[in-house]
Amino acid sequence: MAGMFIDVKVDAKIASDPEAAKKLVEVCPVSIFAQENGGGLRIVAENLDECVLCDLCIEAVAKGGVEVIRLYDR
Amino acid sequence: MRFYEHESKALFARQGLPLGKSGLARSGDEARRIAAEIGAPVVLKSQVLSGGRMKAGAVKFADTPDAAAKAFDAILPIVVNGQRAESVLVEEKSPIAQEYYVGVTWDGRRKRPVLIFSDMGGIDIEEVAEQHPDHVSKTHVSTLLPFTPRLAKEAVGATGVTGPELNRLTPIAAALVEVFLRYDLTLAEINPLARLDDGRFVVLDGHVDMEAEAREIHRKLLEEIGIRPEETRQARPPTDFEIRGAQVDAADHRGVAGNVVEFDGNLGLVIGAGGGSLTLFDAVRQQGGRPANYCEIGGNPSVQKACELTKLVLSKPGVEKIAVMMNVVSNTRVDIVARGVVKGCVESGRDPAETIAIFRIPGSWEDEGFKILKKYGVEYCDRSVSMYEAAGKAVAKLSAGGTT
Numbered sequence: 441m442a443g444m445f446i447d448v449k450v451d452a453k454i455a456s457d458p459e460a461a462k463k464l465v466e467v468c469p470v471s472i473f474a475q476e477n478g479g480g481l482r483i484v485a486e487n488l489d490e491c492v493l494c495d496l497c498i499e500a501v502a503k504g505g506v507e508v509i510r511l512y513d514r
Numbered sequence: 515m516r517f518y519e520h521e522s523k524a525l526f527a528r529q530g531l532p533l534g535k536s537g538l539a540r541s542g543d544e545a546r547r548i549a550a551e552i553g554a555p556v557v558l559k560s561q562v563l564s565g566g567r568m569k570a571g572a573v574k575f576a577d578t579p580d581a582a583a584k585a586f587d588a589i590l591p592i593v594v595n596g597q598r599a600e601s602v603l604v605e606e607k608s609p610i611a612q613e614y615y616v617g618v619t620w621d622g623r624r625k626r627p628v629l630i631f632s633d634m635g636g637i638d639i640e641e642v643a644e645q646h647p648d649h650v651s652k653t654h655v656s657t658l659l660p661f662t663p664r665l666a667k668e669a670v671g672a673t674g675v676t677g678p679e680l681n682r683l684t685p686i687a688a689a690l691v692e693v694f695l696r697y698d699l700t701l702a703e704i705n706p707l708a709r710l711d712d713g714r715f716v717v718l719d720g721h722v723d724m725e726a727e728a729r730e731i732h733r734k735l736l737e738e739i740g741i742r743p744e745e746t747r748q749a750r751p752p753t754d755f756e757i758r759g760a761q762v763d764a765a766d767h768r769g770v771a772g773n774v775v776e777f778d779g780n781l782g783l784v785i786g787a788g789g790g791s792l793t794l795f796d797a798v799r800q801q802g803g804r805p806a807n808y809c810e811i812g813g814n815p816s817v818q819k820a821c822e823l824t825k826l827v828l829s830k831p832g833v834e835k836i837a838v839m840m841n842v843v844s845n846t847r848v849d850i851v852a853r854g855v856v857k858g859c860v861e862s863g864r865d866p867a868e869t870i871a872i873f874r875i876p877g878s879w880e881d882e883g884f885k886i887l888k889k890y891g892v893e894y895c896d897r898s899v900s901m902y903e904a905a906g907k908a909v910a911k912l913s914a915g916g917t918t
Contacts, residue, residue: 444860445817445886446852470816489817489853493882510882513891 443488448472449496454505455481460510467496482498515722515747516560520603523720525697529689534716536605542583542657548604549582554772555607558585559719562597562749570594575607596750598640608716613706615639616687620701621654629653629691629770631669631683635706649673653693663688683707697735698728725775737781748775755830755908760810762822769815769846771823781871781912782827782836784820784855786811788902790841796907798837803912806833814846820854821861828862830868835871837908848875848883856890867891871911874904 454460461481464473474482497506501512517525520538524771527533536547538561562573567573572592576582586602595651603731613635617743620627632650634642643650651672655661664690670680686707693700708718729743736743746752746760759774770786781803785794791810798805802882812819826834838855840846852873859866873887876897895904 444857451884490856492847492850512886 441485442509442511443485443491445490445511446491448483448488448491449507449509450481450483451501451505454501457512460501460505464497467500469494469496473497494511515726515729515741517724517741518563518601518603518723519559519719520561521741522702523717524739525693525722525735526690526717526720529696531686531689531693532714532716533556534608534718535562538711539586539602539604540600542586543585545602545604546579546583547746549576552604552606556582556604557604557607558582558589558661560589560592560594560599560603561601561603562594562599563750564595564597567594571848572599574610582636608708608718610706610708610718611711612709613718614683614709615642615650615703615705616683616690616707617701617703617705618655618691618699624656626682627691628696629655629666629669630688631673631687632828633675634705639705644740656693657695661688661691661695666691673756678713679709682713686715693722696724697732699723700725708785709823726825729847742827744847755807755826758826759807759823761776762819762826764814765822766819769811769813769819771809771811771815771819771844773810774823774826775808776830777807778832779803779806780832780834781908782806782812782833783809784824784827784836784838784851785840786891787843787846787875788812788838793841794837794839794901797902798909799900801906801909803909804864804904806830809841811851812843812846814850815856817850817854820851821858823853824858825862827896828864830860831917834912835869835908837871837905838873838875839901839904839908840875840877841901843875843877845877845878847878847888848880850883850893851875852883852886852892856886856892865891867893871908872902872904874899874907 460478461475465475470487472487474484474486476482523533539545539548558574560567570592572589572594574585576585589602591651610682615632615635617630618627631653632642634649651669653665653669656807661686667684670683670687690702699722703721704717708716755776755778757772759772763772783789784804795808856866859869870892873892873894884894
């Protein structure tokens with residue numbers, strides 16, 4: 441589920457990779473990502489609008505693995 | 515943050531200031547017991563955060579424990595300047611020979627604390643200063659250099675007090691300065707300080723205001739005195755609206771969105787930035803507007819925090835529109851606040867374009883913020899529009915609806 445202002449799309453391969461998921465959880469300053477029991481990635485919908493557009497998640501994984509969408513740009 | 519009289523005295527006691535025997539009563543039975551323990555005539559004083567107790571009949575004398583219980587029952591229901599007490603201070607009645615005034619407050623012009631002393635206590639110090647200026651001394655003290663009793667002696671002596679009184683009053687005035695400096699107070703006042711028939715000095719009444727920002731530093735002290743974290747302790751008890759404002763701020767550590775004060779106007783304010791709140795509040799009034807509230811946002815509050823504050827302001831009956839205004843910001847992001855206030859409007863079931871009279875927050879990430887506002891049809895402006903002009907735009911929108 442998207443936020444009101446921000447949505448985040450994660451490539452399915454990244455989302456299912458525990459190492460990539462761990463990295464995303466670590467880098468996000470506003471806890472948009474969570475990891476289920478050391479496994480796959482979960483998006484914390486209620487934190488999406490807190491995104492500070494720092495791009496750390498984009499840089500943490502392979503190019504194109506994470507996309508941060510500004511819904512107000514559409 | 516204002517202290518009740520009994521709390522002020524608890525603070526004074528820590529610094530060795532001379533106090534009469536006393537106890538705090540929450541029932542007539544307790545008043546009777548305390549009076550019996552004191553074993554002498556007592557005075558009972560309503561504990562409210564306001565002056566005017568004597569005029570309101572909320573100070574009574576009792577010669578016996580039974581009379582103290584009766585006096586308690588008579589005092590408790592009395593409303594003093596809109597405040598009803600929950601407790602009554604029962605204190606031994608002192609045979610007074612003379613009354614003095616000692617106070618320490620902040621001189622904003624000199625940017626230093628000032629010790630004020632008068633040998634004419636028991637009445638309004640401003641009145642004494644006006645009518646008997648030679649009986650009032652003002653002595654500025656340093657917050658950097660150690661305070662020396664010599665300054666206190668000069669302050670007392672400047673009103674003509676000499677001899678044993680001068681020697682006995684000096685350590686009291688010095689101790690009050692120490693209390694003021696040690697506990698980050700904005701006011702420490704003893705009025706009256708009484709010289710008794712036997713020559714002893716006793717603090718009869720005292721008031722203390724602590725700098726609100728110092729609450730955290732003195733958390734342990736406040737706990738010991740019995741002041742709970744949720745108590746705002748302004749000049750009047752907080753309204754439900756203000757309590758909820760404090761809860762919004764406390765619920766999220768990110769940034770500030772609080773210090774909410776309720777007023778009775780129709781323009782809700784979401785304002786802040788390094789003194790910007792006060793400036794903007796004044797600007798709204800100068801432009802003929804009626805603020806519904808005061809508040810402070812800053813330090814980059816989260817979207818959630820700005821949203822909750824907006825919802826709170828909009829929940830206040832009579833609020834037609836809100837004005838979101840700050841000075842130029844560097845440590846608060848415009849886009850984050852924009853998201854918060856727009857979300858707050860939407861979650862309150864209001865159209866942001868209709869509800870936000872003006873959004874005037876220039877600074878960090880303003881281009882991103884302005885995109886959001888544009889998307890939702892909110893009128894915004896950058897730093898080329900002054901705070902005063904922005905306030906005028908907000909007020910004009912209400913005026914256009916014939917509501918100011």
